[in-house]
Amino acid sequence: MRKPILIGNWKMNGSLQANQALMVRVLPRLRMFRKSIDLAVCPPFPYLFQVRDLLGYTGIMLGAQNASAFVSGAYTGEVSATMLQEMGCRYALVGHSERRALFGESNQEVAARYRSVQSVGLTPVLCVGETLEERESDQTALVIEQQLQAVIDEVGLTAMASGIVAYEPVWAIGTGRTATPEQVSAVHQQIRRFFARSAPEAAEDISQTVRIIYGGSVKAGNAYELFSLADVDGGLIGGASLHADEFGTIAGALAEASGILEGECETD
Numbered sequence: 001m002r003k004p005i006l007i008g009n010w011k012m013n014g015s016l017q018a019n020q021a022l023m024v025r026v027l028p029r030l031r032m033f034r035k036s037i038d039l040a041v042c043p044p045f046p047y048l049f050q051v052r053d054l055l056g057y058t059g060i061m062l063g064a065q066n067a068s069a070f071v072s073g074a075y076t077g078e079v080s081a082t083m084l085q086e087m088g089c090r091y092a093l094v095g096h097s098e099r100r101a102l103f104g105e106s107n108q109e110v111a112a113r114y115r116s117v118q119s120v121g122l123t124p125v126l127c128v129g130e131t132l133e134e135r136e137s138d139q140t141a142l143v144i145e146q147q148l149q150a151v152i153d154e155v156g157l158t159a160m161a162s163g164i165v166a167y168e169p170v171w172a173i174g175t176g177r178t179a180t181p182e183q184v185s186a187v188h189q190q191i192r193r194f195f196a197r198s199a200p201e202a203a204e205d206i207s208q209t210v211r212i213i214y215g216g217s218v219k220a221g222n223a224y225e226l227f228s229l230a231d232v233d234g235g236l237i238g239g240a241s242l243h244a245d246e247f248g249t250i251a252g253a254l255a256e257a258s259g260i261l262e263g264e265c266e267t268d
């Protein structure tokens with residue numbers, strides 16, 4: 001059984017004051033789902049410490065938006081996985097399309113970052129996805145398989161079973177244009193089939209146990225439909241995670257879509 005997970009990626013947004021206000025409003029809404037689904041927020045690096053304190057013992061986890069491939073040393077501007085672990089992070093995103101497109105992170109670099117995150121016991125959330133041009137030229141499967149293969153080559157397939165894959169079509173990120181349920185389903189199934197093909201002897205284990213979440217313009221209005229898909233194990237939410245009511249509603253949609261009834265949620 002794959003436990004559903006919802007991750008809010010704040011990207012480069014927030015301030016001490018805004019973070020506090022957001023947490024005060026959203027935490028009571030998220031806490032009721034904390035045992036049924038995994039929940040995490042990924043603030044910018046400078047706010048990790050503040051948000052860790054605000055999360056306290058709510059059971060909602062902290063994540064980072066990236067992590068260095070290096071352990072320590074002369075790497076100006078980088079933040080190591082060990083530092084993130086020390087700050088209380090449980091998760092770290094790697095290979096977000098904005099990192100790939102705007103900061104030139106290659107499949108190999110993303111794979112090295114994945115290894116570094118996993119080596120200190122954090123759960124890597126590997127973001128994969130195609131551009132509109134790639135989709136329109138029927139390259140979606142190829143592009144995503146190359147992104148996954150680079151990580152398999154770096155850490156091995158078995159190690160990926162404990163990580164999370166986030167499918168984020170680049171053309172759906174921050175655009176308001178969500179992939180259709182059919183498109184999401186097709187890619188999630190394709191990822192599972194790819195894992196199964198990569199290790200036939202362990203196919204059942206990995207292709208069926210790895211968590212694959214969807215990201216790209218998920219909102220309160222479309223979350224339930226997307227999260228109801230059999231191969232979708234949750235969401236990576238950008239813009240909507242900055243709005244307490246909307247993020248709370250998305251968490252409720254995930255719990256409901258996963259068959260968790262309201263009465264089973266905590267109300268304290």
Ligand SMILES: O=C[C@H](O)COP(=O)(O)O
Pocket residue numbers: 009096168172173174175176215216217218236237238239240
């Ligand atoms: O990390 C989150 C994704 O990039 C989705 O962002 P979005 O929900 O603003 O489209």
